[in-house]
Amino acid sequence: MKRLFKKHPFFLQVVVILLPFGLFPVLDANAYHIDLMTNVGIYVLLAMGLNVVVGYTGLLNLGYAAFFAIGAYTYALLNLRTGCPFWTALPAAGLVAMIFGFVIGLPSIRVRGDYLAITTLGFGEIVRIAFNNLDRWTGGPNGLLGIERPRLWYLGMKNGVRL
Structure with missing residues (x-):
């Protein structure tokens, strides 16, 4: 597992960022908070994908x-x-x-x-x-x-x- 994260640091970032979004509905059952965190999670995924295209490849x-x-x-x-x-x-x-x-x-x-x-x-x-x-x-x-x-x-x- 250490080797996986060492060779692919982006994978570690994805796990660390997305894990709280998966656990959030279990920890807080408030519908507003779940809706808010769902939208935040969607935009985090969008930003991470844009980071791959613009950040890693340099293509605008x-x-x-x-x-x-x-x-x-x-x-x-x-x-x-x-x-x-x-x-x-x-x-x-x-x-x-x-x-x-x-x-x-x-x-x-x-x-x-x-x-x-x-x-x-x-x-x-x-x-x-x-x-x-x-x-x-x-x-x-x-x-x-x-x-x-x-x-x-x-x-x-x-x-x-x-x-």
Whole structure:
């Protein structure tokens, strides 16, 4: 285990940062605090992913949130329209976001510096405008309502914890 953390310090950071979020619902059952910590956890994951792209590789990606939005809308649409359960929709949403990343990344392979920033910024704006204008699919500026929250029974709570 020591060797794992020594060779991969990023893995240790992920464990140390995410562990409190997993234990929080057990320690504090207040719904507001759980909702707040869930949002904090989501943004911590987003920041850690951005750190990999910008911090470790040095590539300026200004459209990073677009892939986050694509994954989020994919999960929401799978959950709302098809009734897909959380543990099936979550990897599917990641896969769809990965495919979009590959589609935008393939033509951007030879682009560096400011041109990469402009390319990713343009993609981010295209995604934002598309999601705002596709009222039928995304709910437009109002978003999607009624997304079922996952029940995490494995935490050992009597009634489950709704995140």
